[in-house]
Amino acid sequence: MHEHFIDIPGRATGTIHRLTWFSFGDGNDGPHVYVQGGLHADEGPGMLVARLLVDRLIEEDRAGKIRGRVTVVPAANPLALGQFLHGDQQGRFDHYDGRNFNRDYPDLTAQAIAQLKDALTKDPQSNTARIRQALLQALETIAPSAPSDRLRHALMRLALPADVVIDLHCDGEAELHLYTQPASLESILPLAALARCRAVLVADVSGGEPFDEALTRPWGAIAEAFPDKPVSQGCVSCTLELRGRMDVDRKVAGADAKSLVDYLRHIGVIAGKPILPALSCEATPLAGSEALVAPVSGLVSYTVSLGHHVRQGEVVAEITDPVTGDLHPVAAGTSGVFYARPATRIAEINKRLGKIAGTRPFRSGPLLSP
Known part of the structure; x- marks a missing residue:
C-alpha cells in the first residue's frame, strides 16, 4: 500500500487543499479499479465505506492476494469538506460559483480522436493502451485555474488509467441503488448483485457531464470514429448510492466494503471467487x-x-x-x-x-x- 498526496491551491493567498489517495498492487496481473467517496463532501456513507475498503485492502495486500491494482480516494473533495453555513456542511455545490462538484467534467473525446488518427492498429489490447494515453494527453492540454476545476482535473487524472470506476455517493434517504451506462451495465451488474441494489438506473447521457460518464463516454465515441479498428470499452463506471445521508454506520459500511472486496475478487483484482447472489432488481x-x-x-x-x-x-x-x-x-x-x-x-x-x-x-x- 502506498499513500499519496495532491495539493490544490485555494482561492486565497496561503490556502491549500490536500487530496489524499491510496494505491494497492501494480496492475500487471489484473484490472485496475478506481474507487472514490465524498465527491459531494456532505455525503458521509461513501467516505466511510471507502476508508473501510482501504483497511480491508491493507489486509489483502499483506496476505499477498492483490492481483491487479486498486486506487482509493476516501475523501475526494477537500475543498467542500471545509464549506459550512450556520453550522451545516454544504458539500454538493461550490460556494464560489454554485456549480455541482459532480458536474462539468471535461469532454476529452475530440482531442483524443485527433491524436489517435493513424495511431490505432488491429490489436485491441494495444489500442486500449493508446486510447488511454491519448485521453491522458488530452486532459493535460487543459490548464484549470479555479480550485474546483483543479480538483476535477486531479480526479480525472487518477481515474483515467482505470478499467473500472466506482463513485460512491448517497441520497437524502434511499435504498441502495446505482447509476450506470449501457456500455458498462454487463460489467457493473455483478456489483449491483453483491451490494443488493434495489434499483439500477441506466442512461447513455444523463446530462451535466458527471464524473463517471466523462470517463466512459469517450470510448464509445472513439469506437464510432474508427469503425475499422478493434476498440473495446476500456473503462466502465457507475455511481453507487449508499442509501441516505444519515446512514453513516460502521457495521453497515463494513458490509458495503465487503461487497466491494467481493466485486474485486469477482473481476480478478483480488485472489479468490465470491458467491454471486441473484440480482435484487432489474435494470431500468x-x-x-x-x-x-x-x-x-x-x-x-x-x-x-x-x-x-x-x-x-x-x-x-x-x-x-x-x-x-x-x-x-x-x-x-x-x-x-x-x-x-x-x-x-x-x-x-x-x-x-x-x-x-x-x-x-x-x-x-x-x-x-x-
Whole structure:
C-alpha cells in the first residue's frame, strides 16, 4: 500500500487543499479499479465505506492476494469538506460559483480522436493502451485555474488509467441503488448483485457531464470514429448510492466494503471467487425514473416506505398546509420501486419529493437532479 498526496491551491493567498489517495498492487496481473467517496463532501456513507475498503485492502495486500491494482480516494473533495453555513456542511455545490462538484467534467473525446488518427492498429489490447494515453494527453492540454476545476482535473487524472470506476455517493434517504451506462451495465451488474441494489438506473447521457460518464463516454465515441479498428470499452463506471445521508454506520459500511472486496475478487483484482447472489432488481432506464414534485408547499408525510413497489396512481405522499389544514395527495405517475426521497419534511413548490424506478422511458433532457 502506498499513500499519496495532491495539493490544490485555494482561492486565497496561503490556502491549500490536500487530496489524499491510496494505491494497492501494480496492475500487471489484473484490472485496475478506481474507487472514490465524498465527491459531494456532505455525503458521509461513501467516505466511510471507502476508508473501510482501504483497511480491508491493507489486509489483502499483506496476505499477498492483490492481483491487479486498486486506487482509493476516501475523501475526494477537500475543498467542500471545509464549506459550512450556520453550522451545516454544504458539500454538493461550490460556494464560489454554485456549480455541482459532480458536474462539468471535461469532454476529452475530440482531442483524443485527433491524436489517435493513424495511431490505432488491429490489436485491441494495444489500442486500449493508446486510447488511454491519448485521453491522458488530452486532459493535460487543459490548464484549470479555479480550485474546483483543479480538483476535477486531479480526479480525472487518477481515474483515467482505470478499467473500472466506482463513485460512491448517497441520497437524502434511499435504498441502495446505482447509476450506470449501457456500455458498462454487463460489467457493473455483478456489483449491483453483491451490494443488493434495489434499483439500477441506466442512461447513455444523463446530462451535466458527471464524473463517471466523462470517463466512459469517450470510448464509445472513439469506437464510432474508427469503425475499422478493434476498440473495446476500456473503462466502465457507475455511481453507487449508499442509501441516505444519515446512514453513516460502521457495521453497515463494513458490509458495503465487503461487497466491494467481493466485486474485486469477482473481476480478478483480488485472489479468490465470491458467491454471486441473484440480482435484487432489474435494470431500468433512467429516463423512466419519475421524480415526484410537490404541487404546493407544506409539510410532507409519506404514505409508503422506501423500497415499496408503487403502482401508477397510488398516493406516495401527502402535503399538509400548516395554516389552512388543506391536504394535497401526491400520486405516482408510473409504477416501480420507490427508491429515494429527501431527508427534509418541509416542501416548497416544485420540490422533489422522491424517485420511482419505472420501466417505461418518458423523460428527455437532463435526467439527474441539479
